[in-house]
Amino acid sequence: MSPPSVVAARKDSAPVVAALAFFFLLTAYYIVRPVRDQLAGAVGSTQLPVFYAAIFVATLLLTPIFGVLVAKFPRRKLLVWSYSFFILCLFAFVPAFLAQDHVGARSLGVVFFIWVNVFNLFVVSLFWSFMADVFDSRRAREVFPLIALGGMAGTLSGPVLTRWLVGWLGVAPLLLVSALALGSALILLLRLSARHIPSEKVDEPVGGSPWAGVLELWSRPFLRYMAVLMLLGDGVGTLAYALVADYARAHLASATVRTAFYADIDLAANVLGAVLQLTLSRWLLVHRGAVWALVLPQLVNVALLVMVTLAGHAQWTVLGYGVPLLVAMMVGTRGFTYGMTKPASDALYTRVPRETRYKGKNFVETAVWRLGDLVVTSGISGLGKLGVGLAGIALIGTGASTLGTWVARKAATSPDLAPEIGNAPPPDFGEAARS
Incomplete structure (x- = not known):
């Protein structure tokens, strides 16, 4: 048995190893994202319902398969198989992107959008489920923002590497760089599994029914709230994504230029996310709990949609550059x-x-998420055919986001959530002031 000091040192190193693994994982992912998004920019928003319909069908087919794998196989094997499979896929996609002009952005887009969604199901979402095994709820509130910050560093390095390398290497070789980063993440996760999960649990499968994720959506209030919040909250991002795809199609001619454009968007969004992680998010989670950390982003969505409703296609000047609203x-x-x-x-x-x-969690963050994408992009296409302009679409989104603020609060206070372990509820500052 290891001495207590060694055990304590290993426990303290767990957040660092997890953050570094998440850094490499999201570096890999954010190299892939601009490669995917430039395909959307090549075809515009009218083809996005086709992409998302294919993704939604694929997700419904793959969710029970993922459930079977989680139920039957130990987590170490699941990690190795999943990550190794996607590393091989990245190598296999290189010839297709070298021949993108011949294959066609629409055909390649359907396949690659599906693949990136499966990547999210088996790699990105699995990472956080794995973290929930490593840390209890009290420890999670302390270290999850820090682990997410490591991921945020990856979300910055991915777009920066993409922006730097795409003009030099082209689009296709970026997939090889992504494969290298994903392999590094796998090595670190295996180390975390070996050193920070009790030996009697390291090879223990989750068990249960492969359909549990679908069934629990109807029986567990928390999951229902999270599913509705996913539909409402993600709808704003999908709305922006679809309209920006039209902008890219109209203004950006080549795959290289579109890839760089989407890398810049990812970089700006991830810088904002990193600033939030360093300042407000951790403070809210530690001192006020998850309620405000879920509600505040919905309020921000409402404010952004109101601005789009009023200003439409206006441009802001940021650091001397005109940026569409x-x-x-x-x-x-x-x-x-x-x-x-x-x-x-x-x-x-x-x-x-x-x-x-x-x-x-995986069902909500994949099937429900992609259902929302399909509904929103199809709705934008349908409203456009009916003559509804940008302001009208944004106004509808404002109503959805307003409802999302209420759903966010209900999710964070759902009665079926277990009490915090070893931690008192966040203090009521109003009550302290009255006393």
């Missing part, structure tokens, strides 16, 4: 989503049963 909305919604909403919701998932963390 739609791009600013996309940056703002993404920044608050990843800088505040995500660490708050991930901390809440430590207070539900283990099967819910892996299966219910």
Whole structure:
């Protein structure tokens, strides 16, 4: 048995190893994202319903498969198989992107959008479910913002590397750089599994039904609230994404230029997210709990949509450059989503049963998320055909985001969440002032 001092040192190193793994994971992901998004910019918003319909169908088919794998196989094997599979896929996609002009952006887009969604299901979402096994709820509130900050560093390095390398290497070789970063993340996660999870649990599968994630959506209030919040909150980002795709199609001619453009958007959004992680998000989670960390981003969405309703296609001048308001909305919604909403919701998932963390969470963050994308992009297309302009679409989004603020509060205070472990509820500063 290791001496207590060694055990304590290993425990203290767990957040550092996790943050570094998340750094490499999101570096890999944010190299892939601009490569994917430039395909959307090539075809415009009218083709996005096709992309998202394919993604939604694929997600419904793959969710029970993911459930079977989680139920039957130990986490170490699941990590190795999942990450290794996607590393091989990155190598396999290189020839397709070298021949993008011949294959066609629409055909390649359907395939690659589906693949990136599966990547999210088996790699990104699995990471946070794994973290919920490593840390209890009290410890999670302390370290999840720090781990997310490591990821935020990855979300900065990914776009910067993409912006720097795409003009030199082109689009296709970027996938090889992503594969290298993903392999580094796998090595660190295996180290975390070996040193920071009790030996009797390291090879223990989650068990249960592969359909548990779908079934619990109807039986667990917390998951229902999170599903509705996903539909309402993500709808704003999808709205901005679709309209920015039209802008990119109209103004950016080549795949290289579009990739650099989307890398710049990711970089700006992730800088905002990193600033939030360093300042407001951790303070809210530690001192006020998850309620305000979920509600505040919805209020920001409302404010951004009101500005779009009033100003439409106006441009802001930022550091001497004209920035379309739609791009600013996309940056703002993404920044608050990843800088505040995500660490708050991930901390809440430590207070539900283990099967819910892996299966219910993955179902909400994949199938429900992609259903929202399909509904929003189809709705934008339908409203456009009916003659509804940008201001009308933004006004509808404002109403949805206003409802989202109420749903966010209900999710953070859901009665089926377990009490915080070893930590008193956040103080009521109003009550302290009255006393």
